[in-house]
Amino acid sequence: MLRGFATVNLFADDLAAARDWYAALLGVAPYFERPGPDGEPAYVEFRVGDYRHELGIVRGAYAPHGVGVGVGAAPAGAVLYWAVDDLAATLDRLLAMGAEEHQGIVDRGGNGFVTASVVDPFGNVLGIMTNPHSLEVLASARPS
Numbered sequence: 001m002l003r004g005f006a007t008v009n010l011f012a013d014d015l016a017a018a019r020d021w022y023a024a025l026l027g028v029a030p031y032f033e034r035p036g037p038d039g040e041p042a043y044v045e046f047r048v049g050d051y052r053h054e055l056g057i058v059r060g061a062y063a064p065h066g067v068g069v070g071v072g073a074a075p076a077g078a079v080l081y082w083a084v085d086d087l088a089a090t091l092d093r094l095l096a097m098g099a100e101e102h103q104g105i106v107d108r109g110g111n112g113f114v115t116a117s118v119v120d121p122f123g124n125v126l127g128i129m130t131n132p133h134s135l136e137v138l139a140s141a142r143p144s
Contacts, residue, residue: 008054009056010056010057010122011122012057012060012123013061015041015042015057017122019057021098021122022057025093026046030046032044042062043057045057048082079125081131083130087115087128090128091116094128099118100119101119113129
């Protein structure tokens with residue numbers, strides 16, 4: 001049975017550049033790094049968001065597939081939407097940091113569910129979303 005995601009992995013041919021780009025985006029350094037046999041970074045991991053989920057970035061050479069790895073490759077796979085407080089501002093920041101628009105802002109029915117997505121400089125799709133249900137769940141999980 002699925003109990004919630006454990007780690008979301010992205011892939012990047014230049015893992016050091018991806019580590020630095022995501023550290024700038026997230027405002028935190030990775031808490032875990034593993035070098036490959038050549039001494040260069042092979043895996044980095046961040047703790048992010050209200051639930052401190054794991055975001056791992058893996059060197060592209062270790063990807064189980066070649067699709068969506070590297071600049072210019074076609075992005076592929078599931079789109080994970082990250083909750084954000086200000087979707088337009090977050091989208092603007094991502095674009096200013098070198099991401100390319102994948103799907104512009106889409107209102108998903110007028111109930112506060114709004115999404116957009118970008119392709120990061122390493123070929124991964126990064127979704128962003130405002131989601132009132134997530135805020136309700138978060139509020140109910142916090143002690144009063």
